[in-house]
Amino acid sequence: MSMAGNLRKVTGLGRVGGLRKVARLARRRPRVDLSHPARSPLGSSVVNCVTYQDGARVPGCADLVDAVRLVRKAGEGFVWLGLHEPTAREFAGIAELFDLHPLAVEDAVEAHQRPKLEHYGDTLFAVFKTVCYVEHEQLTATSEVVDTGEIMVFVGKDFVITVRHGRHGSLGPLREELEADPHQLAKGPAAVLHAIADHVVDDYLTVTDAVQADIDQVETDVFSENGARLDPGRIYQMKRELLELKRAVVPLGRPVEDLATRPIRVVAPEIQAYFRDVFDHLIRVKEQIAAFDELLNSILQAHLAQVTVAQNEDMRKITAWAAVVAVPTMVCGVYGMNFDHMPELHWRFGYPLVMVVMATACLALYRGFRRNGWL
Secondary structure (H helix, E strand, O other): OOHHHHHHHHHOOOOOOOHHHHHHHHHHOOOOOOOOOOOOOOOOOEEEEEEEEOOEEOOOOOOHHHHHHHHHHHOOOEEEEEEEOOOHHHHHHHHHHHOOOHHHHHHHHHOOOOOEEEEEOOEEEEEEEEEEEOOOOOOOOOOOOEEEEEEEEEEOOOEEEEEEEOOOOOOHHHHHHHHOOHHHHOOOHHHHHHHHHHHHHHHHHHHHHHHHHHHHHHHHHHOOOOHHHOOHHHHHHHHHHHHHHHHHHHHHHHHHHHHHHOOEOOEOHHHHHHHHHHHHHHHHHHHHHHHHHHHHHHHHHHHHHHHHHHHHHHHHHHHHHHHHHHHHHHHHHHHOOOOOOOOOOOOOOHHHHHHHHHHHHHHHHHHHHHHOOOO
């Protein structure tokens, strides 16, 4: 039976007429990643299904059921099945074939899970949050900075099933890198799990570097000459996006630490050494995020202080000008009273004298306020 026919049987995709065509394309170009809907002629959940023995791809072993039977009969090698956003119906046959736990299957189908590591008998189930930096010309109060997705990984002694959610984080390039290193790939499914974890954490480092550039720009704008006029929504937006990144990174610490330190049946001790390196990188990312959070808090406090200072300066200017205007207002108010006997009321030079006195008093007040920095 061909790979297309077998996948119809296993995933329930028999009504999709173009599956045979995709199978032929996959055999002709085995390294083409069909995970992205825009690149997949089929648009189904099946990305790739490959059998590996001794770190090398087994040619001509395109049938999923036969591939599983082959590796279990030989007692060596494993099958790597890649899926993208499968439905419950598509995943049901696969879950039955590999005897996956219903709770793990439900998590893999529904997505929106917290990063975690769970054991179901001889099967390990891991959830990773993927992150992607969203390019933007200028940071605004509504800019999206971080986009997240998910990768679920089922690891058994002779299989790896990856379930990806989201439109980024393709594992196609990662598969090619692993195939270029047969010695590492020969270490089995745990090596694939490590490669995925390392790939996800490396993306965290890339995103944090890009986020740092945005934070540096916000900091520069806040402490510029017109920093008090900066929209505080930009700072709050950066804190919201940083929180999204934090939700992906921080919960992953405990699962990676378990993979690096605790004895796990499907993870050999030699692979755990590699997980310790991933854990070190993850700690670095967590420290960066904590530092970013503190820095944004400081930037926000500085901005609020600048706004307060600017408001105080405005109030001082208003008060100073009100004092200057109060002098002629008072003089005009006095001479506007309807009394017959007032000084210089009928004097010829009374009006010029009053004007000179008002101008002199206003000028003196203005110079005094200007000298004290109020104007």
